[in-house]
Amino acid sequence: MHRTIDAIWRxxxxxxxxxxxxxxxxxxxxxxxxxxxxxxALEQWPQDGVPDNPGAWLMATAKxxxxxxxxxxxxFEQKQQEIGRDLETRQDPTDAELEAALxxxxxxxxxxxxxxxxxxxxSTEARVxxxxxxxxxxxxxxxxxxxxxxxxxxxxxxxxxxxxxxxKKVPFEVxxxxxxxxxxxxxxxxxxxxxxxGYSATAGDDWTRPALCQEALRLGRVLAELMPRxxxxxxxxxxxxxxxxxxxxxxxxxxEPIQLLDQDRGKWDQLxxxxxxxxxxxxxxxxxxxxxxxxxxxxxxxHAQAPTAEDTDWARIATLYEALGRIAPSPVVxxxxxxxxxxxxxxxxxxRIVDGLAGEPALKGYHLLPSVRGDLLARLGRAAEARAEFxxxxxxxxxxxxxxxxxxxxxxxxxxxxxxx
Numbered sequence: 001m002h003r004t005i006d007a008i009w010r011x012x013x014x015x016x017x018x019x020x021x022x023x024x025x026x027x028x029x030x031x032x033x034x035x036x037x038x039x040x041a042l043e044q045w046p047q048d049g050v051p052d053n054p055g056a057w058l059m060a061t062a063k064x065x066x067x068x069x070x071x072x073x074x075x076f077e078q079k080q081q082e083i084g085r086d087l088e089t090r091q092d093p094t095d096a097e098l099e100a101a102l103x104x105x106x107x108x109x110x111x112x113x114x115x116x117x118x119x120x121x122x123s124t125e126a127r128v129x130x131x132x133x134x135x136x137x138x139x140x141x142x143x144x145x146x147x148x149x150x151x152x153x154x155x156x157x158x159x160x161x162x163x164x165x166x167x168k169k170v171p172f173e174v175x176x177x178x179x180x181x182x183x184x185x186x187x188x189x190x191x192x193x194x195x196x197x198g199y200s201a202t203a204g205d206d207w208t209r210p211a212l213c214q215e216a217l218r219l220g221r222v223l224a225e226l227m228p229r230x231x232x233x234x235x236x237x238x239x240x241x242x243x244x245x246x247x248x249x250x251x252x253x254x255x256e257p258i259q260l261l262d263q264d265r266g267k268w269d270q271l272x273x274x275x276x277x278x279x280x281x282x283x284x285x286x287x288x289x290x291x292x293x294x295x296x297x298x299x300x301x302x303h304a305q306a307p308t309a310e311d312t313d314w315a316r317i318a319t320l321y322e323a324l325g326r327i328a329p330s331p332v333v334x335x336x337x338x339x340x341x342x343x344x345x346x347x348x349x350x351x352r353i354v355d356g357l358a359g360e361p362a363l364k365g366y367h368l369l370p371s372v373r374g375d376l377l378a379r380l381g382r383a384a385e386a387r388a389e390f391x392x393x394x395x396x397x398x399x400x401x402x403x404x405x406x407x408x409x410x411x412x413x414x415x416x417x418x419x420x421x
Contacts (some may be wrong), residue, residue: 235294241276
């Protein structure tokens with residue numbers, strides 16, 4: 001029964017919290033009321049059974065608690081202005097009117113909740129934690145385990161985030177005009193950060209955490225339904241769909257990492273690939289220019305279209321990375337371009353680009369820089385140098401599986417050197 005309630009809560013909590021936030025104008029209070037409804041379900045459903053429409057039951061219970069709270073706090077005049085401008089100033093709203101106000105624009109409420117959870121006034125870590133808590137329905141413990149941080153740390157981030165939103169009086173709205181584009185960028189960034197942590201875990205024993213990928217993808221699909229005229233939303237969904245298609249092929253039987261060129265492409269999920277292509281097509285049909293997520297989705301599509309690693313159009317991928325670097329310049333983008341250039345035109349060309357990145361402050365301590373350099377040196381037969389780079393990369397990564405992979409590659413350089421000798 002508790003597993004059933006947990007599953008229902010995961011599906012319904014965001015909608016409930018969003019509606020309550022519009023009513024209460026305080027996301028912290030809204031979550032408390034939603035949690036009260038969850039507690040009521042945990043107390044009543046084991047005895048009475050799960051209602052025919054459990055989501056409606058939770059919503060109704062939460063709304064009744066909200067109404068009780070409003071009445072207790074004697075905030076009728078303020079709430080009359082916020083909920084229904086057409087009500088008479090001296091007339092107390094009835095329960096039916098308050099409930100009707102909560103039922104309006106639930107889709108818009110979800111969108112508002114996404115924007116407030118990802119507000120730039122919050123730190124990146126707080127945005128991620130609050131999004132997973134309010135929109136994903138994850139518990140504090142689940143978020144902590146997903147990101148390998150203490151539960152108390154996550155709890156503190158969420159508490160501080162709610163307090164900041166209340167103190168700053170952040171409006172519960174979809175931002176208007178020019179501000180909307182910048183705020184949407186923050187929402188997309190948070191979703192992709194969650195996805196990437198699932199796709200390639202930064203630390204711990206697991207190479208991937210598929211549950212995080214699935215949650216980010218679910219939220220991305222919801223966002224695409226709510227903002228169908230935003231090409232970059234569809235671009236991000238396309239990127240996540242296509243990348244998620246590789247998850248089964250990214251790990252071996254014992255959980256060991258399998259790199260892209262070595263993956264069994266027969267294990268790639270063709271349904272997700274088709275969904276990704278469809279989302280990319282929708283992004284192009286919307287128009288309005290090509291953004292960074294659309295370009296990254298196009299790169300992922302190049303990989304998905306190649307039946308084998310050898311058939312990959314690396315020259316096109318290098319061109320796409322070059323275009324990405326123009327609109328979203330980053331040393332990491334340039335490092336990825338170096339890999340594509342090396343595949344298309346030889347390791348010497350790729351190494352030249354990588355060596356030009358050696359002094360980049362943003363890449364200091366970034367394990368993939370020496371990892372890529374080690375790969376290129378190994379392909380050039382410079383085994384001793386390659387080994388040193390792989391060992392350096394292994395010392396920088398915090399993921400145990402990746403460290404083992406890099407040390408194995410370093411050891412393989414010794415074998416190659418001995419054979420050559």
